[in-house]
Amino acid sequence: MSSTNICSDRIYLGFDFSTQQLKVIAINEDLVILKENAVRFDEDLPDFKTTGGVHPHSDGVTVTAPTLMWIQALDLLLDKLKADNLDFSKVAAISGSGQQHGSVFWKKGAENGLKSLHSGSSLCEQLKDCFSVADSPIWMDASTTKQCKELEAALGGAMHLAEITGSRAYERFTGNQIAKIFEKSPSSYNNTEACAENLETKLGPLVKSTEILGKISKYYVEKYGFSPDCEVIAFTGDNPASLAGMRLQEGDICVSLGTSDTLFLWLTQPKPALEGHIFINPVNSDSYMALLCFKNGSLTREKIRDEFAGASWETFTKSLKSVPSGNNGNIGIYFDVMEIQPLLSGRFRINKEDQDVPKFNTAEEEVRAVIEGQFMSRRVHAENLGFNILPKSRVLATGGASQNKSILKVLANILNAPVYIQDVSNSASLGAAYQAMRGSLGHTCFNEILNKTSRMVRAAEPDDSTVELYTKLCARYKQLEERVSQS
Numbered sequence: 045m046s047s048t049n050i051c052s053d054r055i056y057l058g059f060d061f062s063t064q065q066l067k068v069i070a071i072n073e074d075l076v077i078l079k080e081n082a083v084r085f086d087e088d089l090p091d092f093k094t095t096g097g098v099h100p101h102s103d104g105v106t107v108t109a110p111t112l113m114w115i116q117a118l119d120l121l122l123d124k125l126k127a128d129n130l131d132f133s134k135v136a137a138i139s140g141s142g143q144q145h146g147s148v149f150w151k152k153g154a155e156n157g158l159k160s161l162h163s164g165s166s167l168c169e170q171l172k173d174c175f176s177v178a179d180s181p182i183w184m185d186a187s188t189t190k191q192c193k194e195l196e197a198a199l200g201g202a203m204h205l206a207e208i209t210g211s212r213a214y215e216r217f218t219g220n221q222i223a224k225i226f227e228k229s230p231s232s233y234n235n236t237e238a239c240a241e242n243l244e245t246k247l248g249p250l251v252k253s254t255e256i257l258g259k260i261s262k263y264y265v266e267k268y269g270f271s272p273d274c275e276v277i278a279f280t281g282d283n284p285a286s287l288a289g290m291r292l293q294e295g296d297i298c299v300s301l302g303t304s305d306t307l308f309l310w311l312t313q314p315k316p317a318l319e320g321h322i323f324i325n326p327v328n329s330d331s332y333m334a335l336l337c338f339k340n341g342s343l344t345r346e347k348i349r350d351e352f353a354g355a356s357w358e359t360f361t362k363s364l365k366s367v368p369s370g371n372n373g374n375i376g377i378y379f380d381v382m383e384i385q386p387l388l389s390g391r392f393r394i395n396k397e398d399q400d401v402p403k404f405n406t407a408e409e410e411v412r413a414v415i416e417g418q419f420m421s422r423r424v425h426a427e428n429l430g431f432n433i434l435p436k437s438r439v440l441a442t443g444g445a446s447q448n449k450s451i452l453k454v455l456a457n458i459l460n461a462p463v464y465i466q467d468v469s470n471s472a473s474l475g476a477a478y479q480a481m482r483g484s485l486g487h488t489c490f491n492e493i494l495n496k497t498s499r500m501v502r503a504a505e506p507d508d509s510t511v512e513l514y515t516k517l518c519a520r521y522k523q524l525e526e527r528v529s530q531s
């Protein structure tokens with residue numbers, strides 16, 4: 045063990061400010077999960093009247109979440125940890141992750157408000173007037189296509205923007221959201237502390253994802269009993285945190301089956317493209333992370349469950365298993381919200397004769413179609429980016445749907461690779477807790493501990509009998525998606 049003595053009563057907290065809930069995991073220095081808790085926005089904070097944690101607007105493209113809901117959720121979650129007897133005084137460091145591209149607009153003077161928080165009142169009560177935009181745009185928003193086109197034009201085109209930033213302009217990205225607020229509500233923009241004409245300086249310097257930003261605020265020391273020495277480690281996005289939590293290595297591909305479905309992998313040589321994203325790797329800043337994000341993830345699966353499986357996952361699973369691989373030649377595309385690639389919404393179905401049909405013959409075929417269609421989409425767009433599933437490839441699955449072995453079996457067959465899961469599906473919070481420990485103890489010490497343990501369990505094997513079937517079906521899927529994207 046390197047210089048830092050390991051003492052297993054030190055605790056590390058990882059928060060995930062996700063789309064549908066705020067989650068937290070507490071670990072000790074043996075990487076044992078001590079506590080896991082969550083605040084579910086729809087159920088636990090019903091006054092905000094969210095659906096799946098968000099407010100979809102009537103224009104069909106704008107999607108926001110109430111900023112104060114996230115603040116109130118933090119109050120509630122820390123109270124839940126207190127009621128669960130977490131010894132806050134033993135917390136050595138915290139870190140976290142948030143929806144990538146969810147943006148919070150602090151009002152001028154908010155920094156002083158944060159510095160004068162007192163433990164006699166809640167965060168929500170003290171910060172309720174600190175935001176210049178009450179409804180935060182989030183990653184599901186697709187209302188900034190105009191700003192995206194302007195940004196790409198200003199920077200020499202989409203491909204050049206991808207080469208210098210890792211992504212072409214995407215509607216959900218915060219820069220385009222800030223530009224929209226600058227144009228649509230200049231008073232809010234001018235009343236925002238975090239962003240102004242000299243936006244870059246206002247946003248502050250970039251830091252590595254394990255940077256120690258400072259010690260926790262006295263508000264948390266007084267209200268919950270945190271140690272005044274508790275370190276705050278830089279937060280990151282939910283997908284980089286999942287990469288850390290899944291202990292991804294070069295050659296692995298991670299599939300996160302959450303509100304968004306995302307595929308990501310570890311890269312040493314970045315290959316920016318017009319689809320997907322290249323980010324700096326959160327656990328090794330000399331490497332990269334490639335990511336594809338799909339908006340029609342769990343909320344779309346839940347809608348098909350409600351419409352064709354009596355709102356029951358048990359019935360959904362029985363239906364999925366009752367139809368053979370390949371769904372009798374039927375292919376479905378279910379873009380219930382505007383998808384990212386392609387930028388398209390609607391439901392599209394073809395039967396085995398490649399005829400457009402309004403519905404499949406049975407509810408069971410609808411269930412199989414949404415799962416096969418989503419996973420064929422993931423494979424087709426990953427292959428567009430040059431992701432190749434090699435014989436030694438491992439698929440690491442995380443997120444809510446990774447608990448369903450029947451869904452993982454379809455994933456294994458369509459990607460033609462074994463699928464592994466770990467004993468905790470909340471990989472973003474776990475990864476954030478790992479980042480807190482990595483930032484506090486240092487990479488060398490943390491990696492020595494990490495390499496002594498493993499949480500991966502082989503959950504699904506691909507069938508040799510479906511390799512050719514899904515290769516042909518994916519080719520048909522790709523043709524269907526290209527056709528409906530052009531119509």
Ligand SMILES: O=C(CO)[C@@H](O)[C@H](O)CF
Nearest residue numbers: 143144183282304306337
């Ligand atoms: O936009 C995304 C990734 O770029 C999504 O995975 C969000 O992070 C989900 F919260």
